[in-house]
Amino acid sequence: MTAVAAPPAPVAPADEVRRRRWPVHLVAAVAFTGLGLLVMGNFVGHPVDRVSDHLANDNTWFQWLLGHGAYSVRHLENPLFSVRQNYPVGVNIMANTSVLGVTIPLAPVTMLFGVRIAYLVWMVLALAGTAFSAYYVLQRWVVRSPVAAVLGGAFAGFAPGVVHHGNGQPNFVSNFALPFIVVAVMRLGVTGRWLRDGIVLGLLVTYQVFVNEEILVVTAGACGVAVLGYALLSPRAARERARHFAAALAVTAVVAGTLCAYPLWFQFNGPGTFTALPHYHAWGEDPVAYVTFSRDTLAGDASVERTIGRTEQNSWFGWPLVLVVLAAVGALIRRSMLVRVATFTAAVLAIFSMGPKLRWAGQLTDLPGVWHWIPDDLPVFGLLTPSRITFGVVGFVALMIAVAYDAAERVRGILSGVAMLAVIAALVPLIPTPLPARVDARPPQFITSGAWRDYVPPGHSLIPLPLPDDAGGRDSLSWAAWERSEFPVPEGYFLAPDADGIGQAGVEPSVLTTVVSDATRRGKIAQVTPELRAAVRVDIARFRGSVLVLRALPGYEPLRRMVDELVGPGEQFGDAWVWRVG
Structure with missing residues (x-):
């Protein structure tokens, strides 16, 4: 007998191989999305x-x-x-x-x-x-x-x-x-x-x-x-x-x-x-x-x-x-x-x-x-x-x-x-577990309703209190984020150069930031003097601020009274206090 070599096994075309992989791709995508959720x-x-x-x-x-x-x-x-x-x-x-x-x-x-x-x-x-x-x-x-x-x-x-x-x-x-x-x-x-x-x-x-x-x-x-x-x-x-x-x-x-x-x-x-x-x-x-x-x-x-x-x-x-x-x-x-x-x-x-x-x-x-x-x-x-x-x-x-x-x-x-x-x-x-989260309050109605637009003309900023900064202004920054940056805010949470050009968190705090932070984080209410009032006015002018906004919370009542002394009486807008300063 003459030995006859067996024909080589057929090789699947590249298109067929790719088609075979699609079910696996789909399963992988669904599984990974499920893990993400x-x-x-x-x-x-x-x-x-x-x-x-x-x-x-x-x-x-x-x-x-x-x-x-x-x-x-x-x-x-x-x-x-x-x-x-x-x-x-x-x-x-x-x-x-x-x-x-x-x-x-x-x-x-x-x-x-x-x-x-x-x-x-x-x-x-x-x-x-x-x-x-x-x-x-x-x-x-x-x-x-x-x-x-x-x-x-x-x-x-x-x-x-x-x-x-x-x-x-x-x-x-x-x-x-x-x-x-x-x-x-x-x-x-x-x-x-x-x-x-x-x-x-x-x-x-x-x-x-x-x-x-x-x-x-x-x-x-x-x-x-x-x-x-x-x-x-x-x-x-x-x-x-x-x-x-x-x-x-x-x-x-x-x-x-x-x-x-x-x-x-x-x-x-x-x-x-x-x-x-x-x-x-x-x-x-x-x-x-x-x-x-x-x-x-x-x-x-x-x-x-x-x-x-x-x-x-x-x-x-x-x-x-x-x-x-x-x-x-x-x-x-x-x-x-x-x-x-x-x-x-x-x-x-x-x-x-x-x-x-x-x-x-x-x-x-x-x-x-x-x-x-x-x-x-x-x-x-x-x-x-x-x-x-x-x-x-x-x-x-x-x-x-x-x-x-x-x-x-x-x-x-x-x-x-x-x-x-x-x-x-x-x-x-x-296997990952759900990342820890906590309740995050929505911005005040003054922000979410769009009422702020009547208070912030072009070329001016909205000054939320506390001011957005690295230490205690996260909630305030979330207001600007919520409105998709439609209104500008002073200071903030970012990296910036110090006096020597070295990176640091945020900018040097203003007088307004300092007195508000002392009130909210340390419970220390500043004694309002003509000098302090003038310094705060300088900050507001530097920020081109047209309105100050503070949540109307019981814990912020001493701060509200201090701001009244600094810039004059504010008005309540639902769950927020606002002061026209521009």
């Missing part, structure tokens, strides 16, 4: 009456930014700068994490439904979108198992450190462009289409500039370390790709540089800019946080907020996941260049994330970290918060979850099931 569960039923119980000030600041985006679209004004806070001097929005890449697209939602509902939509879509983009990249370029990609994507979008920032900092939750940026960098020079690849990466980088520059810098640093690691570990392959890689990178620089030139110039040279943030420069990641469960997880406990830190810890992986990742690295590092490069990158990032002085279990030690030798005023780096470099380690863990599960699926015997169960079991304690 779970995280924001305390807001979902009452979105206009809730605020973060963890970072209420930041929550309101980003609602104000949503209003700023809508205002810029409605009035066709420069979105890089605003005088709707700190009137009439203004705020450099680019220097204050502009998030224009989100607030401008969401402007229709903000204009139709208000900033508080737009904020909820943003948070849910940011969490789910980041998870889905990571899932898509993993299943498209990294792993074959759809379950592995879903698990890795879920961790990227809902990692405890990411969810922790969801307590009021959605810019650190909006990471949906990052997986595409990373894969675009890692694939530069692979296809030979250096022009197309460079343009795509340049557009992605440009968009991320208007979402979160700090995380973009962290991502760029991580990619740079990964490229260096690849060149060291596989020099021959790196040399073969070098020419097309360099050409594509040059195109990226031209595209992103051209599109971002003016916004970045404005950020660093425009009004209201600053050179460094030394206070934030000192925050480093606590190594104990890596093996600790975050409060906002199934296994978490509120006590860790007091012992390790509040916002600026970004790992919170829990000890089971740390053990699983270490085991996966040990099992795969010899046979996977991807794992070797990723592990090298994560190790470097983890070291840099510890800041200028090492922390241990919440206590600052005298041991210097790598950041100790980086000057506070070094361009770009002086504006970074070291602990946020941990976001690069979060990406590494998401990758290892997917790679480990994918490898376990291909192992025969009982070891396969054990390995897959270990990965899943390590993730179960990290």
